[in-house]
Amino acid sequence: MIPGFGLSMGVTLTMLSCLVLIPLASIFLCAGQLGIREFLKIVTGGQVVSGYVVSFSCAFFAAVVNAVFGMILAWVLTRYDFPGRSLMNGLIELPFALPTAVAGISLTYLYSDKGWIGALFDKVGIRIAYTRIGITIAMIFVGIPFVVRSVQPVLEKLDRQYEEAAMLLGAGRGYTFFRVILPELFPALLAGFGLAFARGIGEYGSVVFIAGNIPYETQIAPLLIMAKLEQYKYADATAIALVLLLLSFVLMFVINSAQIYMQKFSK
Amino acid sequence: MAKKKERTYEKDVIGDGIHSIRKVIEPPKEPSNHRMKYALIGMSALFLILMLVLPLIVVISNALRDGWNTYVGAILDEYTIKALKLTVAATLCAVVVNTIFGIFASYLLSKFYFRGRQLLATLIDIPFSISPVIAGLLFILTFGNVGWMGEFLKSNGIKIVFAVPGVILATIFVTLPFVFRELFPVMNSQGKDEEEAAALMGAGGFTIFRKITFPHIKWALMYGVILCTARAMGEFGAVSVISGHLRGKTITLPLHVEILYNEFHTTAAFAVSSLLVILAVLILIARNIVEWKRK
Numbered sequence: 001m002i003p004g005f006g007l008s009m010g011v012t013l014t015m016l017s018c019l020v021l022i023p024l025a026s027i028f029l030c031a032g033q034l035g036i037r038e039f040l041k042i043v044t045g046g047q048v049v050s051g052y053v054v055s056f057s058c059a060f061f062a063a064v065v066n067a068v069f070g071m072i073l074a075w076v077l078t079r080y081d082f083p084g085r086s087l088m089n090g091l092i093e094l095p096f097a098l099p100t101a102v103a104g105i106s107l108t109y110l111y112s113d114k115g116w117i118g119a120l121f122d123k124v125g126i127r128i129a130y131t132r133i134g135i136t137i138a139m140i141f142v143g144i145p146f147v148v149r150s151v152q153p154v155l156e157k158l159d160r161q162y163e164e165a166a167m168l169l170g171a172g173r174g175y176t177f178f179r180v181i182l183p184e185l186f187p188a189l190l191a192g193f194g195l196a197f198a199r200g201i202g203e204y205g206s207v208v209f210i211a212g213n214i215p216y217e218t219q220i221a222p223l224l225i226m227a228k229l230e231q232y233k234y235a236d237a238t239a240i241a242l243v244l245l246l247l248s249f250v251l252m253f254v255i256n257s258a259q260i261y262m263q264k265f266s267k
Numbered sequence: 268m269a270k271k272k273e274r275t276y277e278k279d280v281i282g283d284g285i286h287s288i289r290k291v292i293e294p295p296k297e298p299s300n301h302r303m304k305y306a307l308i309g310m311s312a313l314f315l316i317l318m319l320v321l322p323l324i325v326v327i328s329n330a331l332r333d334g335w336n337t338y339v340g341a342i343l344d345e346y347t348i349k350a351l352k353l354t355v356a357a358t359l360c361a362v363v364v365n366t367i368f369g370i371f372a373s374y375l376l377s378k379f380y381f382r383g384r385q386l387l388a389t390l391i392d393i394p395f396s397i398s399p400v401i402a403g404l405l406f407i408l409t410f411g412n413v414g415w416m417g418e419f420l421k422s423n424g425i426k427i428v429f430a431v432p433g434v435i436l437a438t439i440f441v442t443l444p445f446v447f448r449e450l451f452p453v454m455n456s457q458g459k460d461e462e463e464a465a466a467l468m469g470a471g472g473f474t475i476f477r478k479i480t481f482p483h484i485k486w487a488l489m490y491g492v493i494l495c496t497a498r499a500m501g502e503f504g505a506v507s508v509i510s511g512h513l514r515g516k517t518i519t520l521p522l523h524v525e526i527l528y529n530e531f532h533t534t535a536a537f538a539v540s541s542l543l544v545i546l547a548v549l550i551l552i553a554r555n556i557v558e559w560k561r562k
Contacts, residue, residue, distance in 0.1 A: 001463075001466060002378050002379070002459060002462045002463055002466050002472075002475065003466060003471065003472035003475070004374065004378075004472040004475075004476070005375070005379050007371075007472070008371040008372070008374045008375040008379075009375055009379075009381075011367070011368075011371040012368070012371050012372040012375050012387070015364070015367075015368045015371075016368075016372075016387075016390060016391065019364075019436070019439060019440055019443060020390070020391075020393055020394060020440065020443065021390065022409065023405035023406055023408075023409045023440070024393065024405060026405055026408040026409040026414060026415065027401075027404070027405055027408055029408075029415060030408050030413070069310075069311075069314050072307055072310055072311055072314075073311050073314070073315075075307065076307050076308050076311045077311075080304050080307070080308060082308055084312075086555075088311065088312070088315060089555075090551055090552075090554075090555045091315055091319055091320070091551075093551060093554060094319045094323075094547065094551060095319065096494070096497060096498070097497040097501075097547040097548075097550045097551050097554070098322075098323075098501065098543070098544065098547045099500065099501025099502075099503060099520070099521045099524075099540075099543045099547070100501060100503045100504070100521070101501075101503045101521040101522075101524045101525050101540075102326060102501070102521070102524060102540040102543050102544060102547075103322060105524065105528050105536060105537070105540065106322035106323075106325045106326050106537075106540070107322055109325050109329065110321055110322060110325050115325075116321065116325070117317070117321070137318075140318065141318055141319075141322075144318065144319075173303070198396055201398065202396075202397065202398030202399065202400070202401070202504075203398075203504075204398065204399055204400045204503065204504035204507070205399075205501075205503035205504055205507075205521065209528070221398075222398050222399075222400040222401075222504065225398075225400050225401065225404060226400055226507070226508065229404065229407070229508060234407070234408070234411075234413045237404060238404070238408060241398075241400075241401045241404050244398060244401065245397065245398075245401055248396055248397070248398070249396065252396050
C-alpha cells in the first residue's frame with residue numbers, strides 16, 4: 001500500500017473547499033435569499049435576455065469558425081512539412097499567453113473604422129468594432145488554441161493506413177476526408193468546439209473593449225454582471241450570474257455526453 | 268485531374284495484382300496534392316497573421332508612435348511599477364498554491380482508488396468552466412459586505428474585497444486546475460507499480476515521491492507552471508470585479524492598461540501592454556522549450 005493517502009486527501013479537499021467550493025456555495029446561498037418571483041423578474045428582463053442571446057450567438061459562431069480553421073491548422077501542422085512550421089506551431093498558444101485586456105485594446109484598434117483592417121471594411125460599408133462581428137472576432141481570438149490542441153494529438157496518432165486503403169479502393173480525396181478521417185477526429189473536434197464555445201461565453205477582457213457596450217446590441221452577459229456590480233445591485237448580478245453558470249454547466253454536460261456517446265457508438 | 272488518377276488506380280487494384288501491390292508499398296505522389304497543400308498552408312498562415320500576429324504589431328507600433336521617451340516615461344511611471352509589483356506577487360502566489368494543489372490532487376487521484384474519485388476530478392475542473400467575472404463575483408458574495416462572512420471580517424478588521432488579498436484569491440481561483448491538468452494524465456499513465464514496489468521495500472512517503480514519482484512528472488510540472496504563470500499574470504475579468512480599481516493599491520498590469528485606455532491615454536496603454544506582450548512571448552518560448560524537452 002502506497003503511503004500518503006490521508007495527507008493528499010486532506011490537502012486536496014481543504015484547498016478545494018476553501019478556494020472553490022465554499023465561494024461557489026455563496027452564489028446559491030445569495031440567490032436563495034432572492035425569492036423565486038424576484039429572481040425570474042430579473043433574469044427575464046429584456047436587457048438581460050438580449051445579453052444572453054448576444055453572448056451565446058456570438059460564442060457559437062466563433063466556435064464554428066474556430067472548428068473549421070482549427071481543423072485546417074491542426075491538419076497543416078501535423079501532415080505537412082514546410083519552413084516556418086515550428087514557428088506556426090509555437091504561435092498557436094499566443095491567445096493563451098497574451099493577457100486578454102491587451103488583446104482587447106489591440107483588436108479594437110485594428111478593427112475600428114480607423115484601424116488597419118477596419119478601414120478596409122469601412123470602405124465597403126461594414127463596421128466591425130462595436131458590433132456583434134467585433135465580439136465574434138474577439139471570441140475567435142481567444143478560442144482558437146482549444147480546437148487546434150484538441151485535434152492535433154488525435155491526428156498525429158491516426159493510422160495513415162486507413163486513408164491509404166480508402167484511396168486505393170477508389171475513394172476521392174474529399175470522400176476519404178469526410179468519411180474516413182473526420183469520423184475519427186470528430187470527438188476531439190467536438191471537445192475543442194465545446195471548450196472554445198464555453199470560453200467565448202465567459203470571456204470578458206478581450207470582448208469588453210471591442211463590444212462598445214450598447215444595450216440590446218452588443219452587451220454581453222458578463223458585461224451586464226459587471227454593470228450591475230458597479231451600481232451595487234448585488235441581487236441582480238447574482239441572478240444573472242447564476243443563470244449563466246447553469247447554462248454553461250448544461251452546455252458542458254451536453255457536449256461531454258455527446259462525446260461519450262459517440263466514442264461508444266463508433267466502437 | 269485527381270478523379271482521373273484515382274479511377275486508373277481502381278483499375279490497377281482490380282486488374283493487375285502485382286502492379287497494385289507495388290502501389291500499396293509506394294503511394295504515388297499526385298500534383299493536386301501539392302496544390303491542396305499550399306492552399307491550406309496559405310490559409311493557415313493568413314489566419315494566424317490576421318488574428319494573432321497583427322495585434323502584436325499593433326501593440327508595439329502604437330507603443331512607440333510618440334517616440335522612445337514617451338514610451339520609457341509610461342513604463343517607468345510610478346503606477347506602472349506598482350501595478351507590475353502586484354502582478355508579480357499575485358502570479359507568484361498563484362504558482363505556489365497551484366503547484367502544491369496540483370501535486371497532491373494528482374497524486375491522490377492517480378495512485379489511489381476511492382469512491383467519489385470521478386466527482387472530485389469534475390469539481391477540480393470547475394474554475395475552467397466559470398466566467399472570470401462570475402469568479403470575482405463569488406468572492407464578493409463570500410467576503411464582501413453583502414457576503415455571509417462580511418460581518419465577521421469587518422469586526423476583525425480584515426479586508427479581502429477591494430484589497431490585495433482579494434486580487435490574489437481571484438487569481439488563484441481562476442488558475443487552480445492548471446498544474447493538476449498537466450500532472451494528472453502523466454501520473455495516471457505511469458500507474459502505481461513502482462510506488463507500490465518502493466513501499467513494500469520500506470520507503471517512506473516523501474522518499475517515494477522524491478525518488479520515484481517526481482522524476483516522471485518533472486517536465487509536466489514545468490509545463491503546468493508556465494501555463495499557470497501565463498494565465499495568472501494576464502487575468503483580467505475576475506481581478507477587475509474584486510479589485511475596486513484603487514490606483515496604486517489593487518491595480519494589476521492588465522487593469523492599469525484598462526484604466527489608461529479608458530482615460531484616452533492610448534499611447535501609454537499600449538506602452539504598458541507592450542510589457543505584457545514581451546512577457547507573453549517569453550512564456551511562449553519557454554513553453555516550446557519545455558515541450559521539446561519532454562519529447
